[in-house]
Amino acid sequence: MAATLRNVTTYDLKLAAPLAAGFVVFFVTPLVILLALSFQTDPQGGRFGLTQYVNFLGDSFSLGVLGSTLWLGVKVTALTLLLGYPVAWLHQRSPGWAKGLIMLLVLLPLLTSVVVRTFAWVVILGRQGIVNASLLGLGLIDTPLKLLYTESGVVMALAQVQMPLMVLPLITALSRIDPNLADASSVLGAGHWRTFRKVILPLSLPGIIAGCLLTYAAAITAFITQSLIGGGQMLFMPMYIYQQASTLQNWPFAAAISVIFLVAVLVVVSVFNVLGRLSRGYTNA
Amino acid sequence: MLLTRRTLMQTALTLGAMHAFPGLTWAQARPLVFATFTGSWEEAHKAVLVPAFRKATGNADMVLDPMLSVDQIAKVNAAKTNPPIDVMLHDPGPALQAIAQDLVEPYPVEKSAYYKDLIPEAQVPMGPSPFFQVVGITYNPETVKTPPTSWADLWKPEFKGRVGITNLNSTLGTGFMVELAKMHGGSESNIDPAFKALEALRPSLAAVAANPGQLATLFQQGQIDISPGNFNAIQILKARGVPVEFVIPKEGAIAFKTTIHIVKNSPNKELAFKLIEAALSPEVQAQLMEEPFLIVPTNTKVAIKGELAKTLAKDHAEIAKKFVFQDWAKINEQRSAWIERFNREIRV
Numbered sequence: 001m002a003a004t005l006r007n008v009t010t011y012d013l014k015l016a017a018p019l020a021a022g023f024v025v026f027f028v029t030p031l032v033i034l035l036a037l038s039f040q041t042d043p044q045g046g047r048f049g050l051t052q053y054v055n056f057l058g059d060s061f062s063l064g065v066l067g068s069t070l071w072l073g074v075k076v077t078a079l080t081l082l083l084g085y086p087v088a089w090l091h092q093r094s095p096g097w098a099k100g101l102i103m104l105l106v107l108l109p110l111l112t113s114v115v116v117r118t119f120a121w122v123v124i125l126g127r128q129g130i131v132n133a134s135l136l137g138l139g140l141i142d143t144p145l146k147l148l149y150t151e152s153g154v155v156m157a158l159a160q161v162q163m164p165l166m167v168l169p170l171i172t173a174l175s176r177i178d179p180n181l182a183d184a185s186s187v188l189g190a191g192h193w194r195t196f197r198k199v200i201l202p203l204s205l206p207g208i209i210a211g212c213l214l215t216y217a218a219a220i221t222a223f224i225t226q227s228l229i230g231g232g233q234m235l236f237m238p239m240y241i242y243q244q245a246s247t248l249q250n251w252p253f254a255a256a257i258s259v260i261f262l263v264a265v266l267v268v269v270s271v272f273n274v275l276g277r278l279s280r281g282y283t284n285a
Numbered sequence: 286m287l288l289t290r291r292t293l294m295q296t297a298l299t300l301g302a303m304h305a306f307p308g309l310t311w312a313q314a315r316p317l318v319f320a321t322f323t324g325s326w327e328e329a330h331k332a333v334l335v336p337a338f339r340k341a342t343g344n345a346d347m348v349l350d351p352m353l354s355v356d357q358i359a360k361v362n363a364a365k366t367n368p369p370i371d372v373m374l375h376d377p378g379p380a381l382q383a384i385a386q387d388l389v390e391p392y393p394v395e396k397s398a399y400y401k402d403l404i405p406e407a408q409v410p411m412g413p414s415p416f417f418q419v420v421g422i423t424y425n426p427e428t429v430k431t432p433p434t435s436w437a438d439l440w441k442p443e444f445k446g447r448v449g450i451t452n453l454n455s456t457l458g459t460g461f462m463v464e465l466a467k468m469h470g471g472s473e474s475n476i477d478p479a480f481k482a483l484e485a486l487r488p489s490l491a492a493v494a495a496n497p498g499q500l501a502t503l504f505q506q507g508q509i510d511i512s513p514g515n516f517n518a519i520q521i522l523k524a525r526g527v528p529v530e531f532v533i534p535k536e537g538a539i540a541f542k543t544t545i546h547i548v549k550n551s552p553n554k555e556l557a558f559k560l561i562e563a564a565l566s567p568e569v570q571a572q573l574m575e576e577p578f579l580i581v582p583t584n585t586k587v588a589i590k591g592e593l594a595k596t597l598a599k600d601h602a603e604i605a606k607k608f609v610f611q612d613w614a615k616i617n618e619q620r621s622a623w624i625e626r627f628n629r630e631i632r633v
Contacts, residue, residue, distance in 0.1 A: 061628070061629050122502065122506065123506070126506040126507065126508055127491075127506065127507050127508050128506060128507040129506070146446075146491075148492070148506075148508060149491075149492050149493075227495040228495070228499070230495075231492050231493050231494060231495060231499070232451060232452035232454070232458075232492075232493035232494050232495040232496075232499070233452065233492075233493035233631055235628055239495070240628075243454055243624065243628075246353075246355045246356070246359070247355060247454045247624065248620070248621045248624065249355065249358065249359075249382060250621065
């Protein structure tokens, strides 16, 4: 009888088989095909080689597009963190009913499509938009400012669109912090600022890192917001890939750009992961 | 036949499966799939072309599947032997790509009742043109008091910061570039003058739209007051009450043939032919010429009337005079190089 007893500490791998099969069919296989395609030297098919990669990596313009896309992500992430942290902080410090309200306000944008939210920004930033109309009305400017089709416009719109991705992990991290710690800190003579810098901020680091990771990944791949607010003259990686694949039907080059973009994002993600591991050590110390 | 429990079960299961997955039965006879363009074209085809096709075929099954030309090519390319589309609609650039990639059948011209009545530009053996798109200057009549008369008006100093164009991803943007080149002594194979002219236009540009649809938004937002624009796109804006007008510049309007093709290996070739015939017929074209569609007919048996006669051309002879058709075979040869150059040089 004892011999047939199941060892409950090991899991039956067969249970994971359907998910694994799904991953292989819908994720791994397309990725392998993409990779194979990127090594084709010619859109018409034919020989394999590194031509597409050489074309991209040897071209300062293409590298510039990659660089500006990654840099755009940094700016958007920094802005969302700057604006999102106080919101999460407020949520943590509010009474129950206000907590619900803040949560609703954070979640509400998620219930609207990105396209709608982006179009709202087109209306807000336009020449006759809310910002320009009020500035003109107050007599602060004579001619409408150019806000739409600028990089700062893209950063603002993306920051708002991706805000929930930053605030939600922050709220989770902040609510895990024992409120007694802050009290203990002030009892020991630390002011609010010092308590925040020495206790709250380090303890919320996992939330900050998770939020930054999500916002960053979403911001650099946000095709719709980038092209609607940025217009046709600002080129970021998603539009570059679309242009090569769809308009020019140059699939091998599009595939190579995608692979390079994927690798670049993976590098950034692993940097975040390393930071996350360091922060865990820091918070436990 | 012996009625056993097993055969009964089999029949019941098959019937059940067919009910649950209707796609199974389509393997033999799926409805005709017509890939039209999105937006106004889809509306026009749903309202006029589809009913005409149903009447001509005794209510044959058909589906409209609206998408961009390039997406149609990608879809058919992905399943060449069993294409998911039977009839494709293409702008001139993608049409040549589709033909070069061997995705379309030659049109059975000798069987067609209407082919010979089409204007010469519309008679394309690999897929005739049921209509074409007309590009001229669009402007906001509230802010632009004297109507523009030439493409050169976009460079006028009073429009500084008010001009919109689209990038070269679109047929509209590319066609405009070729016209620019021609104005300054270039051609389909010599685009340099266009880039020089665009360089001079840069201070005037309020926006480079990512696609022609975005131009409409820009007019609505008051972001731009003047731009090259598509005649039919303007009609939608006008119908919504946006102040916008269309003029043909004295250099002539740029016309893009939109061609309609039978997809190679389509299981519905006969129906596909009938749909295209309906699209070429004078009845359908005359109906599409009226409000709110205002689509330019290519069948010479259709007398041009109404708004079209007023703003565009009063007959087909005038069309031949006022409309400029570009050489897209030449354009396609270098289009990717132009797009690349535009990416690099035109940053506002």
